[in-house]
Amino acid sequence: MSLLQCTDVTVRFGGLTALNKLTLTIDRGEVLGLIGPNGSGKTTFFNALTALYPLAMGQIQFDGKGLHGQRPQAIYAAGITRTFQRSRLCLSLSVFDNLMIGNHRALQRDLWFNLLRRRALAGEIEDNIERARALLATFSKRLPDQLFAPAGALGMIDRRRVEVCRALISRPKLLLLDEPSAGMTHEETRELMDDILLARQVDPALAVILIEHEMGVIERITQRCVVLNFGQKLCEGPYAQVAADPAVQQAYLGED
Amino acid sequence: MNRSIFVTALLCIGLFTLIAYGLLIAEEQWHVGAVAIGAIVALAAAAKLGGLAALERAHGDSPGRVQAMLVAATLVLLWRFHGDHFALLMIAKVMLFCVACLGLNVQFGYAGVVNFAGAAFLGIGAYTAAVLMAHTAIPHLLVILIGGAVAAAIGLILTLPMLRTRGHYAALITIAFGILFKTFLEVNDVLGGPQGLKLQGMEVLGFAFNDNIEYGEEGEVSFYLNYALLALLILIIAFAAVRRLERSWVGVYLDAVRIDELSASVFGVNVGRWKVLAFAFGNFLAGVAGAVFAAMTGFIAPADFTLSESLILVSIVILGGVGNPWSIVPAAALIVVLPEKLQVIQEYRILLFSILVVLILRFRPDGLIPRRLRVFGQGGKR
Numbered sequence: 001m002s003l004l005q006c007t008d009v010t011v012r013f014g015g016l017t018a019l020n021k022l023t024l025t026i027d028r029g030e031v032l033g034l035i036g037p038n039g040s041g042k043t044t045f046f047n048a049l050t051a052l053y054p055l056a057m058g059q060i061q062f063d064g065k066g067l068h069g070q071r072p073q074a075i076y077a078a079g080i081t082r083t084f085q086r087s088r089l090c091l092s093l094s095v096f097d098n099l100m101i102g103n104h105r106a107l108q109r110d111l112w113f114n115l116l117r118r119r120a121l122a123g124e125i126e127d128n129i130e131r132a133r134a135l136l137a138t139f140s141k142r143l144p145d146q147l148f149a150p151a152g153a154l155g156m157i158d159r160r161r162v163e164v165c166r167a168l169i170s171r172p173k174l175l176l177l178d179e180p181s182a183g184m185t186h187e188e189t190r191e192l193m194d195d196i197l198l199a200r201q202v203d204p205a206l207a208v209i210l211i212e213h214e215m216g217v218i219e220r221i222t223q224r225c226v227v228l229n230f231g232q233k234l235c236e237g238p239y240a241q242v243a244a245d246p247a248v249q250q251a252y253l254g255e256d
Numbered sequence: 257m258n259r260s261i262f263v264t265a266l267l268c269i270g271l272f273t274l275i276a277y278g279l280l281i282a283e284e285q286w287h288v289g290a291v292a293i294g295a296i297v298a299l300a301a302a303a304k305l306g307g308l309a310a311l312e313r314a315h316g317d318s319p320g321r322v323q324a325m326l327v328a329a330t331l332v333l334l335w336r337f338h339g340d341h342f343a344l345l346m347i348a349k350v351m352l353f354c355v356a357c358l359g360l361n362v363q364f365g366y367a368g369v370v371n372f373a374g375a376a377f378l379g380i381g382a383y384t385a386a387v388l389m390a391h392t393a394i395p396h397l398l399v400i401l402i403g404g405a406v407a408a409a410i411g412l413i414l415t416l417p418m419l420r421t422r423g424h425y426a427a428l429i430t431i432a433f434g435i436l437f438k439t440f441l442e443v444n445d446v447l448g449g450p451q452g453l454k455l456q457g458m459e460v461l462g463f464a465f466n467d468n469i470e471y472g473e474e475g476e477v478s479f480y481l482n483y484a485l486l487a488l489l490i491l492i493i494a495f496a497a498v499r500r501l502e503r504s505w506v507g508v509y510l511d512a513v514r515i516d517e518l519s520a521s522v523f524g525v526n527v528g529r530w531k532v533l534a535f536a537f538g539n540f541l542a543g544v545a546g547a548v549f550a551a552m553t554g555f556i557a558p559a560d561f562t563l564s565e566s567l568i569l570v571s572i573v574i575l576g577g578v579g580n581p582w583s584i585v586p587a588a589a590l591i592v593v594l595p596e597k598l599q600v601i602q603e604y605r606i607l608l609f610s611i612l613v614v615l616i617l618r619f620r621p622d623g624l625i626p627r628r629l630r631v632f633g634q635g636g637k638r
Contacts, residue, residue, distance in 0.1 A: 050522055076524035088519040093511055094629055100505065101512045104524040107505045111533065114504035115497060121504055125632045148631045166523070 001064070003028045003207050004174060009058035011041075011048050011231075018044045020231040021058070026174070031200070031208045033218040033239065036228035037252055042211045043085060044231070046176050050082055051075050063173060077105060081167035082176035085211075087159050091152030095143075095162055098151050099132045102166030135165050138202065139195045157188040161195060168199055177210045181217060193217055215243070227251070258317075265314035265322055268307050271298060272586075273329040277336065279593055280343040288597045327492065334484055344480035346593055348552060351487040352545040353588045355494045357572045358581055359541030362498060364570070365579035365627070366507065367534030368514030369418070370427040373434035374569035377539045379441070379561030380407040381546025386453040386556055396458045400490075400547040407543025408536040415532045434563050441558035452557025455550055458482075465551070483552040490548065494541050498581050501537075507630060510534055564606055571613045577623025587624065 002025040011019040019041045026032050034042050047053045049060065051072045060067040062078055070078075081102065089098050100107065107124065108114060114121060129147070136143040139161045146154060151162060160180055167175055177196070181189035200206055212218050218225060219239045227234040227242050229251040235242055242248050275298065278291040302308055315322040330347075337343035356378055363369045371377075381403035388399045414433055418426045442450045457466030457479075465486075469477040501507055512520040513530045521527050550556045572591050576583030595605040616623060 052518065052522070072521040073524045073526055076522060082522060084519065088516055090512060090515040090519075092515065092629075093508070094631065096632060097508050097511065097630060100508050101520060101525065102523050104509070109505070109509070111506060114506045115500050118500070122633070124505075129633050148629070150629055170523075 002026060003030075003063060005059075005061040006049070007059045007061075009045070009048060009060065010056045011044050011053050012056040017056075018231050019048060022228070022231070022233055024226055024233070024236075026207050026209060028173070028205045028207055029200075030224065031210065031222045033222035033225040034209055034211045034228065035213075035215075035218060035225055035242075036234070040228040040251075041231040042228055043178055045228075046082055046178055046209075046211070049075070049176065050080065076170075079171075079173035080176065081170060081172040081174075083160075083163045083167050083178055083180060085178040085182055087163055089151045089159055089163055089166070092150060094148045095136075095151050095154070096129065096132055096147045098162055099135070099166050099169050100128060103128065103131075103169045105170050132165075132169065135169055136161070138198055139165060156184055157192060160184065160192055164192075164196065164199070171203065173205070174207045174209070177208060177212075179211050179213065181212060181214050186214075189214060189217060193221055197221060215239075219243075261310045261314045261317070262321070264307050264310035266325060268302055268311040269322075269325050269329050271302060271307075273333055275299075276333055276347075276589065279589075279597060280333075280337060280340075280346060282597065285598065285600060288594075292594065292598075327488070330488060334481060334488075338477045338481055339475075341478045341480055344478050344484050345552070346596060348480060348484040348487045349549070350585075350589050350592045351484070351491045352549050352552075353569070353572065353592055354584050355487075355491055355545040356542040357569055357576075357584045357588060358494050358498045359538030359545075360569055360573050361538075361579065361581060361584060362501065362510075362534050362541075363538035364573060366502065366510035366514065367531050369531050369535050369538075370423075371430050371535070371538065372427055372563070372566050372570060373414075373430040373437065374542055375561040375563070375565035376434040376437040377407040377411060377542035378546035378549065378565075378569075379437060379556075379558075380410055380539075381543030382550035382556045382561070383441070383447055383453070384543070385547035385550045386455050387447070389455055389458075389551070390453070395460070396551070397460055400544055400551075403547030404540040404542075404544035407546070408540040411535050411539035412532065415535055418535075419528050419531065431563065434566050438558050438562055441561070448557070450558060452555060452560075455554050455556070457554060458486075458551045466554070480552070483548065487548060487552075490544060494544075495581060502581070503630060503632070506530075506533075511630075567606070568609065571609050574613055575616055575623060577625040577627055579627035580623065580625055583623055583625035583627075 004026045006022060006024045008021045008023060009019060010017065010021055022045060034045065036042055044053065048055055051070055051074070055068050058068065062080065065078060067075060067078060090101070108121070132147060133144040136147065140158065143158060143161060146158070151159065154162065164177070164180065180192055184192065196208070200208065210218070210222060222239060224236065225239050225242050226236045227248050234247055234251055235245050275291070275295040278295070279288065282288040282291050311322070334344065334347065337347070356374055360371055360374050363371045384403040384406045385399050388394055388402060389396060394402070414429065418429050421429065441447055447453065457464065459465065465482040466479050468479050471477065509525050509530050512525055513527050517527050568591060572584060572587045575591065576587030591609065595602050601608055
């Protein structure tokens with residue numbers, strides 16, 4: 001059975017149908033590319049999947065559970081995390097704090113524990129510092145030294161890395177990457193994609209959905225692509241196949 | 257451990273004590289003005305020469321020792337003024353305002369929940385204490401805690417509409433509540449109406465707080481010393497609680513809720529729960545401060561808990577540095593003591609504070625002592 005099964009997912013904003021009966025599946029360990037022209041509904045799909053937008057219609061089955069109509073917190077608890085197209089780190093907090101927001105599930109939320117059980121809390125903090133360091137080190141040798149620097153002091157690529165780490169630290173089953181190459185150079189994009197491939201080697205069951213405009217990236221790391229246009233699925237298949245599809249070319253380049 | 261840092265820290269604390277002493281002892285208007293100007297010059301010099309930075313380093317190295325020094329300095333100050341009703345009342349009032357502002361700091365500085373009804377929650381604590389002390393036999397220390405609990409509980413009702421709104425609109429709800437609260441007190445005969453209520457004073461284990469203690473020949477300890485010591489104890493506990501809260505996972509979640517609600521919720525943070533918790537926590541502290549304040553002054557009236565008093569509380573937090581508990585102490589001292597001492601500005605204090613807050617927001621938006629980055633564990637040193 002596939003990890004994620006979306007059936008007829010529809011999102012409407014007033015009279016505008018941003019996503020129209022999208023049906024999509026992804027298996028464990030698969031990397032799926034989600035491509036399409038601007039405004040075709042890619043980010044809307046992520047927002048619908050993470051319960052930021054309500055579904056007008058449709059079902060989402062994830063790991064055997066129905067996720068439609070749930071709250072964002074429940075989506076996270078089920079094991080879906082994401083990054084945002086425009087970086088949404090808390091820039092005034094340290095890198096460590098940002099990672100710990102991502103690790104919310106594993107941490108104590110009890111007020112009495114946090115106020116009174118100081119020794120247990122200190123132990124939990126030390127464990128998590130080690131974990132954060134180890135995770136950052138798989139992405140960059142220098143990054144662990146920046147653990148207690150404000151996230152705002154990092155450069156663009158390191159911020160993206162921290163964002164990806166924040167999404168990975170809770171060991172999700174499905175990672176949603178919303179255009180991780182936005183605002184970065186070719187060289188930086190290549191580095192980041194290598195990092196992501198590395199993260200998949202650490203956890204081979206991790207499934208990834210990647211929104212990307214850099215077709216080189218899509219070609220290199222995805223096994224299958226879904227092309228969206230005007231909120232509808234245009235076609236799907238391996239990159240070479242969809243890139244050759246005349247309907248896809250028309251969607252990107254327009255009619256003559 | 258570096259000794260010169262500790263000596264510098266000690267000198268700084270000495271300077272703070274001296275300034276507080278000078279302000280409290282000055283009687284003539286021009287004396288007060290001179291002390292205030294001298295204090296500004298001395299503090300600017302201490303900052304320039306790295307004294308304040310050394311104090312911060314010393315506190316980072318061994319917080320316990322620096323905190324003990326600060327408490328000792330306060331006790332010295334209290335003993336110096338042990339016979340002076342007015343000075344002790346001032347000190348105790350500053351400390352109780354600090355407790356209330358620590359509460360606002362958790363709400364506003366951490367969770368981002370603006371509260372323009374701080375004085376109303378102070379008032380809930382005060383009126384709860386007045387009613388319970390007059391009509392029940394509940395031990396008075398417990399009454400203080402109940403004052404906090406009632407303030408927190410009434411605040412919880414207020415969170416129902418607040419959670420449905422954001423930003424300015426949530427702030428408007430608190431303003432409306434503050435005004436309603438004062439009007440409610442004024443028209444309510446059971447609670448004394450505009451004339452307010454009288455309190456008998458606290459009694460703990462048979463020890464009456466409101467008796468002056470005489471010693472030797474003509475020596476007398478003002479009864480306000482009892483309240484000042486109680487306020488100091490409460491301030492220490494509240495301070496420790498707020499600092500622990502900030503340096504825990506809860507502190508991280510509260511910051512996440514304030515900075516970016518949406519991304520916090522995507523990572524499973526229950527935004528509503530933490531807002532409610534911060535609001536209740538803050539109101540509890542305000543209620544406790546209000547209860548002690550009522551017992552200390554022996555008389556409370558609706559006029560003590562107006563919107564402008566709420567604004568004074570907010571301006572203390574903004575002036576000091578939003579999110580930094582330490583900054584509240586000097587800001588509260590400045591805002592509470594100066595108008596009492598400089599009667600020339602008494603009438604215009606709200607105007608002057610507004611100008612001060614606008615200037616701070618314009619030129620130093622993080623406040624006089626900005627919040628520091630939270631660093632867990634060994635600070636990344638290995």
